[in-house]
Amino acid sequence: GENVEQHPSTLSVQEGDSAVIKCTYSDSASNYFPWYKQELGKRPQLIIDIRSNVGEKKDQRIAVTLNKTAKHFSLHITETQPEDSAVYFCAANAGGGADGLTFGKGTHLIIQP
Amino acid sequence: GAVVSQHPSWVICKSGTSVKIECRSLDFQATTMFWYRQFPKQSLMLMATSNEGSKATYEQGVEKDKFLINHASLTLSTLTVTSAHPEDSSFYICSASWGGGTDTQYFGPGTRLTVL
Numbered sequence: 021g022e023n024v025e026q027h028p029s030t031l032s033v034q035e036g037d038s039a040v041i042k043c044t045y046s047d048s049a050s051n052y053f054p055w056y057k058q059e060l061g062k063r064p065q066l067i068i069d070i071r072s073n074v075g076e077k078k079d080q081r082i083a084v085t086l087n088k089t090a091k092h093f094s095l096h097i098t099e100t101q102p103e104d105s106a107v108y109f110c111a112a113n114a115g116g117g118a119d120g121l122t123f124g125k126g127t128h129l130i131i132q133p
Numbered sequence: 134g135a136v137v138s139q140h141p142s143w144v145i146c147k148s149g150t151s152v153k154i155e156c157r158s159l160d161f162q163a164t165t166m167f168w169y170r171q172f173p174k175q176s177l178m179l180m181a182t183s184n185e186g187s188k189a190t191y192e193q194g195v196e197k198d199k200f201l202i203n204h205a206s207l208t209l210s211t212l213t214v215t216s217a218h219p220e221d222s223s224f225y226i227c228s229a230s231w232g233g234g235t236d237t238q239y240f241g242p243g244t245r246l247t248v249l
Contacts, residue, residue: 021193054237063226063240064177109176120167120179120192120228121238 022047022114026124034132039100041127043110044092050112053086053093054121057106064109068095097129105131136160137229139241146217147249154212154244156227162207163229167238168200171224183210217248 023046033039045053051072056064070077070084070093077084081100086093097104107128111121136159146152156166165184169177181197183189183204191197201213210229214221224245228238 056240063242066237066239069237120169120182121177122179123176125176 022050022112022122024110024112024122024124026110026127028127029125030128030130032130032132033100035100035102037100039095039097039104039129041095041108041110041129042092043094043112043124044090045112045122046091047112047114048088048091050114052113053084054111055084055095056109056111056123058109058126059106067108100129100131102131102133105129135237135239137163137227137239137241139227139244141244142242143245143247145247145249148218149216151213151215152217152246154214154225154227154246156210156212156229156241158208158229158239161229161231163210163231164207165230165236166204166210167228167230168202168210168212169226169228171226171243173224177226180212214246217246219248222246222248 026043054069055067057067058064068082068084070086081098083096107126109126110124138157140155167182168180171177179192180195181189181191181202183202185204185207189202204210224243226243227241230236230238
């Protein structure tokens with residue numbers, strides 16, 4: 021099955037700086053890679069996703085890049101703000117269009133004022 | 134749009150009892166619903182995938198007789214934890230999508246289960 025590795029587990033950055041979270045996946049059949057933000061005790065919220073037919077996607081301060089050959093994808097947050105503090109999860113589907121998501125272990129992003 | 138609700142938001146039960154959790158897609162028809170569990174400060178683990186009108190597909194290591202899933206309509210899936218034990222205490226979260234694994238999954242708010 022799919023295996024998703026996520027690094028770092030904790031990331032502390034100064035407000036206004038950029039943050040980068042990286043994930044790798046194992047199943048070459050995976051073709052959908054979402055990123056979720058989860059605040060304590062709340063549901064995961066989709067912040068951006070990318071499908072395997074594109075290499076990069078951007079939405080305001082958030083961007084995701086995908087390298088299918090190397091099987092890794094990254095989340096980039098620019099101009100970080102205090103409200104960006106949360107746990108971020110990357111995920112990948114199992115391929116074949118029918119399966120649920122395999123999640124990385126999460127990155128606790130801390131924005132220092 | 135794409136709102137998913139869960140009920141109850143939290144439940145405390147005695148060991149040996151059964152607990153039913155409902156997951157509803159409020160403004161769209163969910164062909165596929167997924168059930169995840171999340172232990173404190175850990176990631177989400179997929180338990181099972183359910184498609185409307187058919188039997189759920191369980192992930193390896195998840196007991197189908199203990200975690201009963203029913204997806205009777207395009208807007209409702211239920212998870213019943215049978216004969217719950219303290220080790221079943223967790224955060225159970227459902228998600229719903231229009232189709233399969235390449236469609237966006239919208240998550241419910243989760244249900245905190247505590248088994249005494």
